[in-house]
Amino acid sequence: MGGRPPGTADERQRAIRDAALTLFAERGYLGTGMRDLAEHVGIRAPSLYNHLGAKQDLLREVVDEAMAELLAAHRAALNSSPDVVEQLRRAMEAHVRYHAVHPREVAIVNGELRHLEEPAHTRVSQLRNGYASSWTELITRGVREGRFVTPSPALAALALLGIGVAIPLWFTEEGPFSESELAYHYGDMALSLLNVVPAAVRAGGQRPDEPAAMLPPSTR
Amino acid sequence: MGGRPPGTADERQRAIRDAALTLFAERGYLGTGMRDLAEHVGIRAPSLYNHLGAKQDLLREVVDEAMAELLAAHRAALNSSPDVVEQLRRAMEAHVRYHAVHPREVAIVNGELRHLEEPAHTRVSQLRNGYASSWTELITRGVREGRFVTPSPALAALALLGIGVAIPLWFTEEGPFSESELAYHYGDMALSLLNVVPAAVRAGGQRPDEPAAMLPPSTR
DNA sequence: CCTACCGATCGGTAGG
């Protein structure tokens, strides 16, 4: 059975996956050798092939898991409330929280996707496009309901997505903000960017597309 | 003197630089071989070394030029007006415009910087940090003057930077927006995100940190 | 899990 440092085959596989996450994020997919990966885990390179079929499998598994978790958090945010403003806030918090908590996954999904072979590349690209479309649809609905004021829901969606995407780029050297501070403040910023019209104002009978009193920076 | 397809040595050097820009952006620094570069230019790989010292030189030159142009556009925006709101708008427009017009340079600066060797890596990293600091200082000044309302100038700065950084990521397949539309709309969004207080409201004697009437989406 | 090793490809040089 298993030796001492190794542990079970399952633990090994998780250790390899974690090493891939760290090294692919730090050095890139092409910049990471199987020998680097093996050394990180404490074995020799050929032994890795007892746990995986090819280097490419590691990239695919890491990217698949990352996309699944991001999309699950997004769906949960959308299901958390019937109110479009609250949905937007929670979706932004989930987006920011994911990017802050999973910098390695984000770096890989945003930077190494081109090294993902077909058919996985096309499949993951469609998931990403679907994510962006969901944001555009959410904002479009908010505009239709008179709660958001923005000239282009698609551009606003890309702006909000970009805010999250950049987090790991600028926070490589452990910044001064916690994950929750980031989520909270960026949630507010998303509402500011969309010029949110408070429900009370709408109910008060003002025309929705008229400039309305601004929310204070924090609504909690 | 020069043959026909080649042209002058200077034209060759520019052609090589342009091929590096395209290929480093598309396939990454490590994913681009000297043979790929040579083929793109129409010569054999060893002949490249009549025009450059090493592959690394190409990366350094591309990154240096990109940073210089971005920073020059940023300084021009800051010098365009004494008004902090106008400075912010123009800085955002310059930021967005650069990222929309130079997707290859942006992809390389944001994705391949880790392959830049010292001392260039440290030097360029400092330029980037200086750029981010300039944004934070601009927003801090706007808050101090009562023109912006935001709980953290640093986080707001990172958000605005992120909006630009993501543009080439999501616009790989030629989107439906022009460079000028992007700059214009994102300029507005930046002002919304910062809860801009119009100069007229300030002059009217309201307390600067009190929630004020919101600007309409476009101020032009 | 290891050692030994393979064919391919890499950046770059020699020499003209």
Next chain:
DNA sequence: CCTACCGATCGGTAGG
């Protein structure tokens, strides 16, 4: 500008 070629390193396999 070319052909010929070098040493190093790559992902992966053989065989136990």
